[in-house]
Amino acid sequence: MNLSFPLAARIPAALDVRDQFPGIGDWAYLDTAATAQKPQAVIDAIARAYGPDYATVHRGVYARSANMTERYEAARETVGRFIGARADEIIFTRGATEGINLIAQSWGNANIAAGDRILLTQLEHHSNIVPWRLLADRTGAHIDVAPLTPDGAIDTPALIALLTPRTKIVAIAHVSNVLGGIADVPTIAAAAHAAGAKLLVDGCQAAPRLALDMAALGADFYVLSGHKLYGPTGIGILWARADLLAAMPPWQGGGAMIESVAFDCVTYAAPPLRFEAGTPHIVGAVALAAAVDWVEAIGVERIHAHETRLLAEARAALAGDNRLILHGPADSAGILSFSLDGVHPHDIGTILDEGGVAIRAGHHCAQPLMAWLGVPATARASFGAYSNADDVDKLVTGMKRVRKIFG
CATH class of the missing domain: 3.40.640.10 (Type I PLP-dependent aspartate aminotransferase-like (Major domain))
Structure with a gap:
């Protein structure tokens, strides 16, 4: 599997608001669907x-x-x-x-x-x-x-x-x-x-x-x-x-x-x-x-477009692993759930955290949906206005490490 991807060159700099969020810094925070980080204005x-x-x-x-x-x-x-x-x-x-x-x-x-x-x-x-x-x-x-x-x-x-x-x-x-x-x-x-x-x-x-x-x-x-x-x-x-x-x-x-x-x-x-x-x-x-x-x-339409671009790049980069299943519609709104065959989502989340990447791992308070998907849980990366190409790079690099650890 080749997860290298020239993300920074391919994602337009539609939004540049990260410096307004003191809680992020260099952290690849990809758990916005759970709770968003707060801008300084708030x-x-x-x-x-x-x-x-x-x-x-x-x-x-x-x-x-x-x-x-x-x-x-x-x-x-x-x-x-x-x-x-x-x-x-x-x-x-x-x-x-x-x-x-x-x-x-x-x-x-x-x-x-x-x-x-x-x-x-x-x-x-x-x-x-x-x-x-x-x-x-x-x-x-x-x-x-x-x-x-x-x-x-x-x-x-x-x-x-x-x-x-x-x-x-x-x-x-x-x-x-x-x-x-x-x-x-x-x-x-x-x-x-x-x-x-x-x-x-x-x-x-x-x-x-x-x-x-x-x-x-x-x-x-x-x-x-x-x-x-x-x-x-x-x-x-x-x-x-x-x-x-x-x-x-x-x-x-x-x-x-x-x-x-x-x-x-x-x-x-x-x-x-x-x-x-x-x-x-x-x-x-x-x-x-x-x-x-x-x-x-900022403009909610700009935020949506920004997240959509990042999501598309993440899907394209992660799709190269035939053991990895991307769940949900390709045109989903800022949210990407995935499973890696033979690896529990909690293990994925733990290894990604070691690399400074925060995702959600679990049933996401949607157990009937997990039953429909046929899995006990999924890993979920979700984007926000402050997300950027580096975050996706870190996610992709982290998933390479997950695959290496679990063979």
């Missing part, structure tokens, strides 16, 4: 929000609290603009996982009953399986699973064929966290609505890579995670159509989500506050807005 926003600007929101009558409230609500506006939605349709959550659980427990409990059907796909992250399994167990609903095409993309016609009048919700990943395939969301949305179902989309891997417009996508619910979008952990968003939010009951109780409280009667605030009980992750929201500003300044 780190500075966190430090300022916890430092000279810090105060609570929605309660204080003093100036700094009022200022922080403005910044918190401005963050809602920023995220709304980023995904093509109204600010009052943006709910801050702890992440995409909490957003999906919120829908399953609020909308799901109110709208799904025994005999109803929930439609998922074979490639979903556990966060888009387990909440629905819990709901199905509570209600007696049934879960249907749409198959994949041979290259690991959602089989859209097969998914549509599974829709029935009893299907209440379809829940899919916009971009697979393992294989990187991009779902045809508008087509699936139209088919779901024609069957009388709602559509929830897990946008964790899409938001850092694809331009989003909720109206164009046609979804009813959309979730994303801040830490995959170059922002902090512990913050994410749930977007839902305003009419759906208005009809949904609260899922948690506490301060901020009420209008009035008495022991015999509670009235609730209008969305989005109805779904944000307690003191929110103030700094997380402010820093998420900073991350969105950073991504918009």
